Amino acid sequence: MIGSLNHVGVATPSIEASLAMYRDLLGATRARAPFDLPAQGVRVCFIDLPNSQIELIEPLGEDSPIHGFLAKNPKGGQHHVCFEVEDILAARDALRAKGATILGTGEPRIGAHGTPILFVHPQDMGGVLVELMETPKEGAQ
């Protein structure tokens, strides 16, 4: 079912500070422009690697789900892993049929790459918050 590892989601109190760290310490210079995802309460920024991406995630607004994570991890840290799937609804239904819990309503939302996403409960995924994202169609960003 899962395909490529699209990105690793990394929570941070400051996208700007994290970008500077990845650039100056790790030499990762291919960053895209940050943008807001108000419906998800986050501001995000992708750093391109040759085969995958790091998604920096900063809280947006007082109700951001990232505040709780940063309260426990003030410097930030690994937040989720995102795998691509061909068909998000088929993936959701297959996971539910096997007893896994999809977070929220279970209706996919549009994610940072413009395709439908959902999150699977970490208790069902070995303690890892797993995002599933429909693979962008050829030619899309």
Add this chain to the structure above:
Amino acid sequence: MIGSLNHVGVATPSIEASLAMYRDLLGATRARAPFDLPAQGVRVCFIDLPNSQIELIEPLGEDSPIHGFLAKNPKGGQHHVCFEVEDILAARDALRAKGATILGTGEPRIGAHGTPILFVHPQDMGGVLVELMETPKEGAQ
């Protein structure tokens, strides 16, 4: 400096149980044979994805550094992110020159892919435990 995202390291109390979860729930069936890394106190197993890998890590022996992580995260969870570098000593020296702390003695060890590795302190990496691994030469595993 950093190149590809070689793998995401995921700690687990049981590689067998995690393999079953990745296979049965996520359909990730391309797993390699688990093996011990006694010098690092871990047993590891790689799951191949089209562009990267998940490294499952289980404690090996009473002194395993993974015991502490699992005490805090009994189900397991994201443990580290591994980036490839062309030259591990050059990477180490560049990081140190910029004030980052290399864990342990700072002398690279041979990692799970047979090439030299080292770990950078998460306090310098936005709360993420970062492994740097010298890229395997062409034709190597």
